[in-house]
Amino acid sequence: MSKEPKAAGGPMRGGPKGMGKPTNIGKTIKRIAHYMKEDKWILLVVFFTIITSAGANIIGISSLQIIIDNYLQPLIQNNDSELMGGFILVLGAVAIIYLVGVISTYTFNRLMVGVSTRTLYKIRVDLFTKMEALPIKYYDTNTHGNLMSLYTNDIDTLRQVLSNSVTGFMNSFIMVVGVFTMMVIYSWQLTIIVVIMLSLMLLSVRVIGGKSANFFMKQQQEIGRVNGFIEEMIEGQKVIKVFSRQKIVIDEFELLNEELRKNATTANIFANILMPIMINLSYVLYAITAMVGGLFAINGALSIGTVIAFLQFTRTLSQPINQVSQQMNAVLTSLAGAERVLDVIDEQPEFDQGHVTMVPVEVNENNELKEVAYRTGEFAWKQVKADGSPDYTPVKGNVVFNEVTFGYEKNKTVLKGISLYAKPGQKIAFVGSTGAGKTTITNLINRFYDVPSGNISIDGIEINKIRKPDLRRSLSMVLQDTHLFTGTVRDNIRYGRLDATDEEVIAAAKLANADTFINHLEHGYDTVLKSDASNLSQGQRQLLAIARAAIAETPILILDEATSSIDTRTEKLIQKGMDRLMEGRTSFIIAHRLSTVRSAKAIMVLEHGEIIERGDHNQLIEQKGRYYELSAGLFELT
Structure with missing residues (x-):
């Protein structure tokens, strides 16, 4: 293994930002609204239809007073048939009003579905675009599972809120204002009773809902941790089974899952008891209002129609308050998730001031x-x-390191004053124990990390003056951990140079000695690879990675344990191809196998971030130092 320690802090199962209460609700809402600005005219229609829907309900309820006092009561008491025609007209008008309300409700719900999906589309695009621009260090300090939860869990909760809760809140607010106004007009005395009871209901929402919201936030945090753990364990299934660690993994998962269960249970307990409390309080409010209103009606202070309409307004007023209290937890959860997403979008992208x-x-x-x-x-x-x-x-590939000092963390130096040069076409090999700094050197050449002390130049130009995309187009890499994408074999090789012809793809495969096994696949070069080419052996995947580097035709080549997954027999078959691949290119090789490094023009022996020996194979053997000891071990192994 030649991997260096991960950057500061190591993996975090908590995600990009620990899930908690939203720290700045106003700012988050403003940011989300910014994504919706292109739909402002649609939102205007939504607002108008919400007002229409709420107005239709209020007018429909108000009509009860007219129907009862002006028609039903006279019809019952006097049996005045002349009123029947007017009564039918009023009923028809009320039916039309409610129909308008139904159409308006359907309209704003349908429009908001479109607005929410377009908004989330833009957020996902910005999130993915920013992730492509983030430095490697960011991925070193955040687990893949937690990053994936941004797209699944956090954005999904935001979708639900945008589709339902936004219109629900607007509709509830308009209903509360309109209904309360009508109640004051009908009877300010009964309205005082309603306000007192509503105060108790709102106090319940604040106390119980606040506790529920807190545990819903914790639930979201635990979901992120569980997702990260599951993703990590799925990737490491082979290692888990080889070392028979299933029981330990299950125990760790049960601990995380238990935390999730506790927080989810507590959150839902508070959320579930809130609604019955609110409903029962609304029944109490209804009963008290009915008794007092009945007394007013008996004494002639209010008409029967007014009391019945007021009671219906009382029931209607309770409904939006119940809905808001029910949705508040979901809103706070989604806003906290939105903050996590927006925090990633606001992350500083890879620093690049290059102009060359x-x-x-x-x-x-x-x-x-x-x-x-x-x-x-x-x-x-x-x-x-x-x-x-x-x-x-x-562009020749003349690479020079001048007193380069580097560390992934401030107080931990990985490289200490490294100086070396590689002339165009030379093969430079790095050997040393794990953690000596070999891979770190190659990470600095392609500017995965920037150098705080010293400098690196290519063809006499400091690499921090070269634009990162152009710098990376000048080199190709074959890493120890091969990654292939979903697509055909041909597409994966062409990934090294997208404008390559089919003939060039085949030539690169032959150079890497991959052509033979590719032709034995069911569909040859058109065979579709899925799940990181799990249907290929590790050695075959490595050969495709070598072919991908070969087709790029770059002046600089980095081979980080490129043949680590290829057996000795296969290595001998492709050694000539590797030599042809490196011919005329400045090549940096990290390898443990003697056969891979012995032909290098210069071999650098690293220990604890310093070059302790340098020279070609024969010179280092004669020195009988660290390289000699490593070589002796390799000889014993072979």
């Missing part, structure tokens, strides 16, 4: 470089002078 670009060039008869718009196989570093004229430096 890599461009394709042609060499004319005067041996001058001319920039062209098509691929020629020749490239140059393009810098713009003070006068605006371009200056071209041929």
Whole structure:
């Protein structure tokens, strides 16, 4: 193994940010509203239809007073048939009003579904775009499972709120204002009774709902931890089974799952008792209002129709308050999740102040470089002078480290004053024990991390002056942990250079000695690979990664344990191909096998972040130092 320690802090099962109460509700709502600004006219229609829906309900309830006092009571008492025509007209008008309300309710719910899905589409795009721009260090300190929970759990809760709760809150607010106004108009005395009871209901919401919200936040946090743990365990199934650690893993999962169960149970207990309390209080309110209203009606202070309409308003007023209290936990949970998503979107992207670009060039008869718009196989570093004229430096792959000191954490130095150079076309090998700093050197060449002390240059240009995309187009890598994407074998090889022809894909596969096994696959180069090519052996996946690097035709090549998963027999078969791959390229090789490094022009022996020996194979053997000891161990193994 040649991997270096992960960056500061190591993996965090808590996710990008521990899930808790939203810290700035106003700011979060404003940010979400910004994503909805393109739908402002639709939202205006939504607002209008919500007002129409609420107004239809209020008018429908108010009509009870007219129907009872002006029609039903006279019809019952006097049997006045002349009123029947007016009564039928009023009923028809009320039916039309409620129909308008139903249509309005359907309209704003349907429109909000479209607004919410478009809003979440934009948020997902911004989230994924930002994740592609984040530095490697960010992924070193956040587990994949927690990052995935942003897309699944957090955004899904936000979807539910945008689709239902937003319109529900608006409708409830308008209903409360409208109903309360009508109640004051009908009877301010009964309204005082309602206000007292509503105060008790709101106090219940605040106390019980607050406790429920707190545990719902904890539930979301535990869901993130459980997701991260499950993702990690699924990836490590082979290791778990090899070491028979199933019982330990299950015990750890049960601990996490138990925490989730406790918080979910407590949250739902408070949430579930809140609604019965609110409903019973609303029944008490209804009963008290009915008794007092009845007394007013007996004494002639209020008409029967007014009392019945008021009672219906009382019931209607309780409903939006119950709905708001029921949805409050979901809203707070979704806002906390939205904060997590927005925090990632606000993360600082990979720092890049480079201005030097890599461009394709042609060499004319005067041996001058001319920039062209098509691929020629020749490239140059393009810098713009003070006068605006371009200056071209041929891309050769001359790499120089000058007193480079680096650490993943401030107080832990991994590399200590490393100085080395690699001339164009040279093979430089790094050997040493695990954690010596070998992979860190290659991580600095491609600027996965920036150098705080010292500098690294390519062709005389400091790499921090080169734009990162152009710098990385000048090198290709074959890593110890091979990753292949869902797609055909052909597509995975072409990933190294998207404009490569089918003939070039096949040539790269032959160079890596992958052509033979590819042709034995069911569909050859058109065989679809899924789940990181689980249907291929580790060695075959490594060969495809080598072919992917070969097709890129870059001047710099990094091989980090590139043949670690290939058996000795296969290694001998592809050694010539590897030599052809490295021919004419500046190659940095990290390997434990002697056969891989002995042909290198220079071999660097690292220990504790320092180069303790350097030279070619024969020179280092003669020194009988650390390399000699490593070589002796390799000889014994072979």
